[in-house]
Amino acid sequence: MKILAPDVPFDLDFPSLLPDGGASFAPGGTDTVATYAMGEPVPEEHTDAEVLITWSNPPKVLADAARRLTRLRWIQTLSAGPDLVLRAGFAPDVVIASGQSLHDDTVTEHTLALILASVRRIDASLAAQREHRWAKEIAFAQADPVTDREYTLDGARVTIWGFGSIALRLAPLLTALGAEVTGVASRAGERSGYPVVGPDGLDALLAETDLLVSLLPAIPATQHILDARLLSLLPPTARFVNVGRGATVDEAALVDALRSGRLAGAALDVMETEPLPEASPLWDVPNLILTPHVAGGRPRRAARFVADQLTAWRQGGDLRNVVAR
Incomplete structure (x- = not known):
């Protein structure tokens, strides 16, 4: 499973929290974690990603991802509000979870x-x-x-x-x-x-x-x-x-x-x-x-949150903060 993580200016080194650094996350499956630039379109070599983690991605970048990342199964936004992701046009079967509690x-x-x-x-x-x-x-x-x-x-x-x-x-x-x-x-x-x-x-x-x-x-x-x-x-x-x-x-x-x-x-x-x-x-x-939309600042304890979400996803458990669509 390929996971795309944003190049955020805070700790999101969640692969280090996973078994084997995320290389072999679950029996019978291999996870690959790739970093992408939040403000730019996802590179072509990563359009096969199944999981996309977002933070401050511009709306046009999210809309581009919705068109090109056709294998996506789950989007985890680190924002408390998922409104930008919801408006981007991702397929209705893509699970969207918010970062509620991180702020x-x-x-x-x-x-x-x-x-x-x-x-x-x-x-x-x-x-x-x-x-x-x-x-x-x-x-x-x-x-x-x-x-x-x-x-x-x-x-x-x-x-x-x-x-x-x-x-x-x-x-x-x-x-x-x-x-x-x-x-x-x-x-x-x-x-x-x-x-x-x-x-x-x-x-x-x-x-x-x-x-x-x-x-x-x-x-x-x-x-x-x-x-x-x-x-x-x-x-x-x-x-x-x-x-x-x-x-x-x-x-x-x-x-x-x-x-x-x-x-x-x-x-x-x-x-x-x-x-x-x-x-x-x-x-x-x-x-x-x-004030210029600074209340949240940055998501706190995001690495552990994402790691727990990935564990739940792989084990077939319930994700936190799933958004009704």
Whole structure:
């Protein structure tokens, strides 16, 4: 079985974790591991690969692989979201598995950083710093009984939309800071002690939300799901943080809500078009923090994850994170 591994700038030396360095992975079979350049088409001599591992491959490279790698049986992406692979056009019988869990810790850290930066108005402080201005208005607002609760997570009602593994890392940290956390998922219930509402409870929940955090994936059902109607349900003092996928947000509606004051603030690590075009209005919207899709950074413990996945594949076991197609 030929396995194609990307030339990533982090440890992915998973063959060393396999029996005989991956040369004879299972009785009766021989594995060959070849490295390819992520930003370039797969060389002709490797188009017979049965397993393709992806990371930051450009969409055109993935589309090219979908056309030319006709013997593929399984694609393992190291990204938490498999949206780029799903859109590339691979045959429907090719198994696609995501890298969910490989980014939980770093995305959680970045999400918490964006939340605190927005709630504590770090963007306003930095703007005042560039102007050499002492921003007394921030201190006054925190001391005012009318607005003081808008500057803290203590007692804040936080809604996490997309209550998966990252949410389960993030929620206890928010709880420790005094927030009341509720999840939104496809099915209502309780997860790790946190209440979770289904889609039919979303509208009522948004009306009582101080901070909305989106961890939603980019799939057809979530395209622009946060639209003008849902944004209008949030209180004008609410804030929004998106570390899921940019395509889930109607950016024009978000810009309008921020400019009009119908939404107090937002922080985005993901945008619908990346890199963000120079002409995008998001650059200059008030009360908006932007980071350049850096929450995940790089997959952690990827070598062991891939090795375990390969073991399961060879032994006929269940792969983790298989994506429904």
